[in-house]
Amino acid sequence: MNDPDIILADEPVGNLDSKTGTEVMELFKKINTQQGKTILQVTHSMEMAGYGNRIIRLRDGKVWEE
Numbered sequence: 001m002n003d004p005d006i007i008l009a010d011e012p013v014g015n016l017d018s019k020t021g022t023e024v025m026e027l028f029k030k031i032n033t034q035q036g037k038t039i040l041q042v043t044h045s046m047e048m049a050g051y052g053n054r055i056i057r058l059r060d061g062k063v064w065e066e
Contacts (some may be wrong), residue, residue, distance in 0.1 A: 007031070009041045013048055025051045 001043065009028070011019030029051055031037050049055050055066045 005038060007037055007039045009039060011043055012041060013045075021048070035047075 008026075012028070013024050016024065025048055028039050028041070032039050032053075039052075041048070043049055057064055057066065
């Protein structure tokens with residue numbers, strides 16, 4: 001629980017101001033690269049999705065990777 005291999009984040013910055021949201025995403029990026037943690041983020045924001053290494057889209061029941 002205190003050292004998970006995977007972090008699940010559902011709209012982690014959805015209710016934050018843009019500065020704080022960017023800080024959270026930079027922290028996620030640091031955790032991913034420095035600690036080797038997998039972060040699975042669900043978001044409607046392509047800007048926030050851009051922090052990821054891989055984007056998988058879901059629309060109308062169809063899944064595809066960019």
